[in-house]
Amino acid sequence: MSYQAGRATLIGAVVALVASMSAFGAGNDESPASGGGEVNIYSHRHYSTDDELYRLFEEETGISVNILQAKADELMARLEREGDASPADILFTVDAGRLVRAKDLGLLQPIESPQLARNVPPHLRDSDGYWYGLTRRARVIVYHKDRVDAADLSTYEALTDPEWRGRVLIRSSSNIYNQSLLASMIANDGQAAARTWAAGIVDNMARTPTGGDTDQIKAVAAGEGDVAIVNTYYVGRLQASESAENRSVAEAVGVFFPNQDGRGAHVNVSGAGVTAHAPNRANAIRLLEFLSGTEAQYLYATANHEYPVHADVAADPALAGWGEFVSDDLGLQILGELNSDATKIFDEVGWR
Ligand SMILES: [Fe+2]
Incomplete structure (x- = not known):
């Protein structure tokens, strides 16, 4: 869905997508925290759960x-324009990294909620309440079971060793996931x-x-390389695929969850x-509180093969097969703050 599309087209799409829900713009009256009204969501995600x-x-x-669903950057451009x-x-x-960008662009407002503060660990939310993590994903090493012995894997850093020359698969540096991974390295090391790592990965790319x-x-499975750095839910999606x-x-x-003897896997x-400018601010807070609660967290995370943020909620058993893991508990806000440093390093080392 293009953000240039007319409002009528977008409303049509929303109505078609969620027929039972009322269309946008039906009335944006300020609503009390209880007793009806509406809440309008711009979302990158849409799952039946x-x-x-x-x-x-x-x-x-x-x-x-x-709900209005579109790609994240389109939604942010739309918010800016509106x-x-x-x-x-x-x-x-x-x-x-993108949530911090939305905050920096002035697209969000701070909210205070004791419930959100209790349900979402401090390192997974903005310290001033501009945004809250609702699901967790780890950026892990995926390896070919026949060509790689898991005992030879250890850290993100070790993938720059000469033994991995021509064997590492990873997407472009224009992608926010890689920018945030590198930002986490700048913060930690x-x-x-961080520059040495990025240059070393470029040297070892398949x-x-x-x-x-x-x-x-897919390229690991097809033999184009032997290891890849990816987010966990992509593996979960392939496992659960109908194909x-x-x-x-x-x-x-x-x-493979890297850096388990050190800071933990990047999350x-x-x-x-x-x-x-939320017209239904109180309802919005109420929905975020609901999604962060024990009742919703399992389903909300499981819908995309992710992990809950709420400490008391167990992960989907389908993910349990990968084992427990230590996660880097770096405050995620810093990933946004170091984003431009990360993209600069990527440019310097020629990571396309
Ligand atoms: Fe993704």
Whole structure:
């Protein structure tokens, strides 16, 4: 869906997508925290389990949920363009780096909620309440089970060793996931070490970066390389795919959580914030509280093969097969703050 599309087209798409929910713009009256009204979401995600959760929220609160789904950057451009006339109350997007960008662009507002503060660990949310992580994903090493012994894997850093020359698959540096991974290295190890790592990965690449994370996993299975750095849920999607071909790709690879003897695997979030001009602010806060709660967290994370952020909620058993892991508990806000340093390093070392 293009953000240039007319409002009528977008409303049509939303209505077609979620027929039971009322269309945007039906009325944006300020609503009390309980007793009806609506909440309008701009979201990158749409899963059928999300609809179940929204229906449950509607039943519990009487607040109607309206969703406009598009790519994250399109939603942010749309929010910028609409300004204070925007009907949006909540922006859902992925990666703390992008959530920080939304905050810096003035698209979000700070909110205070004891419930959100309790449910979302401090390192997975903005310290001033502009955004909250709602699901967790790890950026891991995927390896070909026949060509790589998991005992030979250890850290992200070790993939720059000469033994991995021509064997490493990873997507372009224009991607926010890689920018945030490198930002985490700058935060943990400093600029020089991060630059050495990025240059070392470029030296060991199996090919010029192309495609998304799923393409890297498929390329490992197909033998174009032996290891790839990808987000966990892409492996989960292949495992759960209806396509036998996709499932055999997932079968061929193993998931390795790096840096387990040190800072832990790099973890990022999908998350949300209340928009700067939210017409239904109280309802928006109520929905975020609901999604962060024990009732919703399991389903909300599982919908995309992710991990809950709520410490008391167990992960999907389908992910448990990969084992427990230590995660880097770096405050994710810093990933946004170091984003431009990371992209500068990528340019310097020629990571396309
Ligand atoms: Fe993704």
